[in-house]
Amino acid sequence: MDQTLPTRDHGGGVDAAVARWGGAREDWLDLSTGINPVPYPLGHLPGRAWTALPDRAAMDRLIGAARSFWSVPPEADIVAAPGASALIARMPGQVAGRRAAIPGPTYNEHAAAFRAAGWEVVEEGEEGEEGEVEVRVGVHPNNPDGRLMAAGDIGGRALTVIDESFCDVCPEVSHVARTTEPGVVVLKSFGKFWGLAGLRLGFLIGSPAKCARMREALGPWAVAGPALEIGARALEDRSWAETTRKRLARDAARLDAMMAARGAGLAGGTTLFRTYTVPDAAAWQARLAEARILARVFPYSATWLRLGLPGGEDDWRRLWDALA
């Protein structure tokens, strides 16, 4: 009766896995997402983060930390939102037009948002074949294959959306500096790299006009008090970010080696998720599900299997055994 969560294909659906394969929710190891399994420590939260309406000082601190962490150009502005998803859903309201190029395969909420707003979405097409479009969206690095958005694909349209939800593992390739160009915006996700997806925090970086428009669309007090506090602390903590990048790189290499030993080839990914080529992705997913490990497959590919990183040693061992 209540379709309160998306019916579109997504990772993170442990409850759906329970319904399909059985077991209790707690039995499952969810490797179907690209969320860092070692989250930023929550620490102590002041009571007023929960009880008071989020005040300007808390938001200013978060925005200042974000500006510094992502080296946002002084000419660009930043908006914080309750998750990158909240920004993606409102992106069609940013600009007038009717056709958006969203080369696939990629994260499917971008196309869904534009279609829901009545746009035609061009998902396929080689360079130059997409025809007249007002908008281009690229996920950078892309989910699930990790490909990067070419510098030449940015700008020259009313709106270019660069979704850097997975880019904090490779900040050296970020296109944030391009947000000084007309119509270029970058999205950032807090939940994935910092491992706190339940917190709901994301950012839009772009021109002051685009940011003002998004702020109006989100309404006041868009971000919860705990997210303001934890987000600011985490973005100020560069040491945690550097250590985490190294750990994720090591763990991604470890997962690649493990999967190679079991006969899977690497198709792409980031150090937050790895996409492998296997002979029969659905069969591999089903085999892992017997061990209550949730892997991701894609409706458009029979051979791609995506895995997030295990956290503790028990989880690594469990995955290894399940792949035997």
Next chain:
Amino acid sequence: MDQTLPTRDHGGGVDAAVARWGGAREDWLDLSTGINPVPYPLGHLPGRAWTALPDRAAMDRLIGAARSFWSVPPEADIVAAPGASALIARMPGQVAGRRAAIPGPTYNEHAAAFRAAGWEVVEEGEEGEEGEVEVRVGVHPNNPDGRLMAAGDIGGRALTVIDESFCDVCPEVSHVARTTEPGVVVLKSFGKFWGLAGLRLGFLIGSPAKCARMREALGPWAVAGPALEIGARALEDRSWAETTRKRLARDAARLDAMMAARGAGLAGGTTLFRTYTVPDAAAWQARLAEARILARVFPYSATWLRLGLPGGEDDWRRLWDALA
């Protein structure tokens, strides 16, 4: 540089009070909002409320609890959002039209949202004088005067928005049963009655079609994991709600008596906030500010002073002394 919080007139601006009257943030007693000062207890939060993408089971539990708590008709649906503000900002996208009647004075975000979407807003006008409008918005009970939306003002338009953000202190007057009528929706706020405004949680109750449209506009995983968990617990806890209603009624009467003794008359309100008539509201606000107590005044009235309820005995004593 970053206008990350609303520039429109609102309560809850302790940082603005610090800038205007001095003191440290911690020095201030904020009585400028209508937030219950005795919040629902947070309790223990499971780690996955923070780390995992909010899953369907958590949302289903929250929605079930909301449906039961507010006696939502079976024909109506419910959407949870990160705060009633998030719903208010998206309300103009619910319907086609150009003129909205929003009788004032009332909470100013409704008119702001429709104006931002290009609508003409009719704020004044007696019954029948508003002309042709597609939308009517009423806050029920109204902020700041507590007046109720008449049953006859509901329905008969493309969209009737009944904002029941302050109605949980008087559930017997709720118009939720009217959401079975075409175009009638009710908004609910979690932060005020349960005293957890930083959590960001609100609800839209209306037809399945209206709710589906709103869900699409909000995007997936709109509500944070901690809000799903705490919101469900609180809405299942009828005993806390009943005790709280009685306490708020006692405390509102106590505040009225205190203010009457100091020469203020009651203009209206709910048991979450009281609006008083005083000879010079700005002067009263300034006098309270000397004691670092933040009261609310309104740009459209020289004589209305709004106060939320003090929490502990120290706060009551402090207010009494400041009014001397």
